[in-house]
Amino acid sequence: MATLPNAVPEYLKPDSIRTGLSRRKMLDQVFVIVGLVLMFACLGILAILFMNLVMDGSERFGWDFFTNFPSRRAERAGILGAWVGTSLIMLVTAFCAVPVGVAAAIYLEEYAPKNWFTAIIEINVTNLAGVPSIVYGLLALGLFVYQFGLGQSIAAAGLTLALLILPIVIVATRESIRAVPKSIREAAYGLGATRWEVTKDHVLPYSTGGILTGMILGLSRAIGETAPIITIGALSFIAFLPSSPVTSEFPFISFAWLKDPFTAMPIQMFNWVSRPDQAFQANAAAAGAILLGMTLLMNAVAIWIRYRFRKKINW
Amino acid sequence: MVSTAATKSNDLVLRSGLRYRKIRDRIIETLLLAAGLVAVFTTLAIVVILLSESSAFFEHVSLKDFLTDTMWTPLFADAHYGILPLVAGTLTTTMVALVVAVPVGTIIAIYLSEFASHRLRETVKPILELLGAVPTVVYGYFALTAVTPLLQKLMPELPGFNMLSAGLVIGLMIVPYVASVSEDAMRSVPRYMREGSYAMGATRLQTALRVVVPGAFSGLAAAFILGISRAVGETMVVAIAAGMQPNFTFDPREQAATITAYIVQVSLGDLPHGSIGYQSIFAAGLVLMLITLIFNVIGFSLTRKFREAY
Numbered sequence: 001m002a003t004l005p006n007a008v009p010e011y012l013k014p015d016s017i018r019t020g021l022s023r024r025k026m027l028d029q030v031f032v033i034v035g036l037v038l039m040f041a042c043l044g045i046l047a048i049l050f051m052n053l054v055m056d057g058s059e060r061f062g063w064d065f066f067t068n069f070p071s072r073r074a075e076r077a078g079i080l081g082a083w084v085g086t087s088l089i090m091l092v093t094a095f096c097a098v099p100v101g102v103a104a105a106i107y108l109e110e111y112a113p114k115n116w117f118t119a120i121i122e123i124n125v126t127n128l129a130g131v132p133s134i135v136y137g138l139l140a141l142g143l144f145v146y147q148f149g150l151g152q153s154i155a156a157a158g159l160t161l162a163l164l165i166l167p168i169v170i171v172a173t174r175e176s177i178r179a180v181p182k183s184i185r186e187a188a189y190g191l192g193a194t195r196w197e198v199t200k201d202h203v204l205p206y207s208t209g210g211i212l213t214g215m216i217l218g219l220s221r222a223i224g225e226t227a228p229i230i231t232i233g234a235l236s237f238i239a240f241l242p243s244s245p246v247t248s249e250f251p252f253i254s255f256a257w258l259k260d261p262f263t264a265m266p267i268q269m270f271n272w273v274s275r276p277d278q279a280f281q282a283n284a285a286a287a288g289a290i291l292l293g294m295t296l297l298m299n300a301v302a303i304w305i306r307y308r309f310r311k312k313i314n315w
Numbered sequence: 316m317v318s319t320a321a322t323k324s325n326d327l328v329l330r331s332g333l334r335y336r337k338i339r340d341r342i343i344e345t346l347l348l349a350a351g352l353v354a355v356f357t358t359l360a361i362v363v364i365l366l367s368e369s370s371a372f373f374e375h376v377s378l379k380d381f382l383t384d385t386m387w388t389p390l391f392a393d394a395h396y397g398i399l400p401l402v403a404g405t406l407t408t409t410m411v412a413l414v415v416a417v418p419v420g421t422i423i424a425i426y427l428s429e430f431a432s433h434r435l436r437e438t439v440k441p442i443l444e445l446l447g448a449v450p451t452v453v454y455g456y457f458a459l460t461a462v463t464p465l466l467q468k469l470m471p472e473l474p475g476f477n478m479l480s481a482g483l484v485i486g487l488m489i490v491p492y493v494a495s496v497s498e499d500a501m502r503s504v505p506r507y508m509r510e511g512s513y514a515m516g517a518t519r520l521q522t523a524l525r526v527v528v529p530g531a532f533s534g535l536a537a538a539f540i541l542g543i544s545r546a547v548g549e550t551m552v553v554a555i556a557a558g559m560q561p562n563f564t565f566d567p568r569e570q571a572a573t574i575t576a577y578i579v580q581v582s583l584g585d586l587p588h589g590s591i592g593y594q595s596i597f598a599a600g601l602v603l604m605l606i607t608l609i610f611n612v613i614g615f616s617l618t619r620k621f622r623e624a625y
Contacts, residue, residue: 028518035426038419039439042490046446049457056460103350111344112351124354130541132548132607134575135361137582138600142364146588163357170354194340217448224450227550227575231582231596266452266551273456273555281460288453295448303441 050292057286065286070268077283079290082268085154086223088242088257089264092158093165093222098215100162101169108170109177110199129167136164137231145232152233154242155258160228165218172217176210177203209309213302220298224291226266265291365604368597375591381598387561387577389595390584396595398602400563404478404571405606408553411482411567412489412546417539419486420493424538427494428501429523440498443491451488455555458484463556476558476570484556485549493542500534501527533618540614544607550575574603 010016060075068078104125112118140160150156180203188198204211242260265287272284373381376396384397427436463480467473504527512522528535558570559580572580578596586592 024518024521028520031520031523032426032430035422035430039423039426042419042423042487043439043442045487049461052461053453053456100350100353103347104354107344107347107351111347121351121354124358128354128357130544130607130611131361132544132550132575132603134548134550134578135365135600135604138578138597139357139361139364141582142368142597143360166354166357194336196340196343197336220448224448224452226450226452227554227579230579233582233585266450269456270452270551270555273452273459284456285460288450288456291450292453295450296445299445299448 053285053292054289055285056282057284057289060282060286061289070263070271075279077272077280079265079268079287081263082265082287083290084242085262086264088154089157089161089229089262090219090223092155092258093161094215094219096159096162097165097169097218097222101166101214101218102173102211104166105170105173105177106199106204109174110195110203125167125170128163129171133164133225134227134231136160137228139163140228140232151259152261153259154262156232157229157262157264160232161222161225164225164228165222168218168221169211169214172214173207173211176207176214179210180206209305212309213306216298216302216305220295220302223298224266224295226270229264230267230270265294361604365597365601368594369601371589372591372594372598375594376598385563387572390581390592394591397563398574398599400561401572401574401577401599402602402606403563403565404553404557404561404573404576405547405603407565407567407571408478408482408485408549408557408573409543409546411479412485412549413539413543415483415486416489416493416542416546420490420538420542421497421535423490423494424497424501425523425528428498429519429527440495443495446491447495449488450551451549452551452555454484454488455551458552458556470568473568474558474570476556477568478553478557478571479567481553481555481557482567485546485552488549488552489542489545492545493538496538496541497531497535500531500538503534504530529621532621536614536617536621540610543610543614547606547610548575548603550579554579574599574606 011020064076065078066083067080068076069080071077104121108118108121108125112121137160140156140163144150144156144159145152148156150159184202184206185198188202193201242257242262269284269287269291272280272287380396381398383399384395385399386395386397387400388395427439431439458480462484463473463475463477466477466480466483467475473479508526508530509522512526517525553573554576557573557576559572559576560570561577562569562571564571577599581592581596584592
């Protein structure tokens with residue numbers, strides 16, 4: 001034999017194996033500490049920043065803050081126009097994004113044949129999720145504001161955000177539809193149901209939880225989006241409300257507000273942040289805390305719904 | 316016979332009902348397809364709008380000036396149209412963000428996937444996902460009012476607007492995102508590969524670094540690319556904290572405008588439709604899309620090259 005038993009290389013001797021092992025185990029422990037420290041440092045920094053935000057804004061919280069229009073005097077300025085604008089925009093966004101997104105997801109999961117055409121739709125959905133949000137703003141500026149003549153209106157903003165959250169709604173709906181077992185569909189087909197009947201009466205009821213979750217997550221993303229609606233030209237100083245959706249005359253509902261100019265919560269906050277006057281930073285913080293509260297609340301509701309529906313369904 | 320007539324009419328009813336249901340199904344399928352096509356039309360519309368408005372811009376500005384001029388002052392009397400300062404601003408803030416987000420995000424992901432207890436992981440993961448939903452304008456406030464003053468204590472000569480603070484906050488912002496997506500990728504590495512490694516006497520760290528990370532590399536690359544895309548396209552943090560003056564520099568301590576900040580700055584003003592300033596934001600947007608596209612192509616080829624099949 002070429003190598004004799006006593007010619008064991010240095011690194012295979014029991015002693016060096018033992019020291020190597022203890023070194024490796026120590027490195028293992030070091031990594032645990034590094035990982036824990038980094039994780040809690042990140043979460044801790046974010047927690048401190050969030051608490052700071054709430055404390056900075058605390059002096060502005062109060063009824064007046066919600067019922068006042070913006071003002072040149074920081075302590076008088078409020079978010080009335082902003083929260084009304086945001087609510088109306090979200091209404092438009094939900095009305096456009098949810099039906100279209102759910103329908104597109106149903107098509108892709110239940111109807112689409114496996115071919116290049118379907119692949120193109122799927123690639124588009126994936127890519128749209130990665131497009132920077134400000135590009136949606138440019139699209140809306142060119143298409144909705146000028147080509148469609150919607151102007152700098154609530155309708156244009158709502159449609160923009162609807163396009164932005166469409167991929168989120170589609171992906172969430174597809175996932176929940178995919179979770180419905182095949183056996184349920186086959187049983188329904190076996191009884192002579194058409195594809196739409198199977199979808200409407202069996203697949204959709206089971207996936208409602210997932211669809212609602214996707215819708216709320218999408219809207220919580222839309223509510224904080226600033227860049228796209230700045231791009232279409234939202235005004236940051238608005239001292240009047242859009243026309244009321246409810247009127248005193250027949251037919252009691254008016255859609256005139258769709259064409260009205262608007263401001264929104266994140267834009268109001270941005271406007272206050274970028275003022276050099278320190279007094280307005282408190283307003284910005286208060287608006288930010290409310291915005292943050294709304295997004296976190298929406299996410300909590302989404303998680304709760306997902307949990308509720310998951311518990312209720314037993315296949 | 317009476318019963319035959321009854322059967323016949325029943326049959327007729329059934330058949331007309333079936334035909335009605337089939338026609339309804341066709342109509343509904345067409346409607347659903349139309350909804351699916353909205354995604355395709357959105358992509359097409361983005362491309363068409365960016366290209367058509369930019370082509371109007373390039374009728375006034377030569378491509379050579381656009382790519383080589385080191386000044387970007389489209390709104391001044393002495394107008395220069397060199398995109399380089401804006402690209403430099405975007406790349407600098409992105410680099411700062413990645414220097415924070417990639418190592419920290421990866422380490423947190425490795426820790427959560429390979430070391431943390433089930434309970435800790437199930438607690439932290441939803442928090443990470445929740446953090447992804449925080450509006451970016453709020454992060455902009457953090458950068459301007461908390462991080463910049465803190466940095467100024469360490470570096471007294473730091474200006475009130477700087478790319479360092481904006482980049483750090485963007486990094487902090489995408490850490491949860493990178494960590495969450497990377498963790499998903501590492502969880503999907505099959506269990507038996509880890510078990511094989513442990514059976515050979517490897518520690519958890521060795522298994523994580525030599526088996527799980529290479530095995531999940533395509534997923535990790537995807538996570539980094541998503542992070543880069545978010546950093547490149549991030550708008551509000553830079554618009555608030557990095558300043559809005561185009562400045563051709565790669566020094567993160569200086570203030571500079573990014574592509575996105577420029578678009579915001581122009582949109583805040585009231586530029587008439589069809590003016591050169593109006594067209595310039597579409598040209599800037601086109602460059603932004605191209606940068607995102609380049610990073611995605613790199614990521615895609617990396618993913619292809621290092622994909623592990625088990």
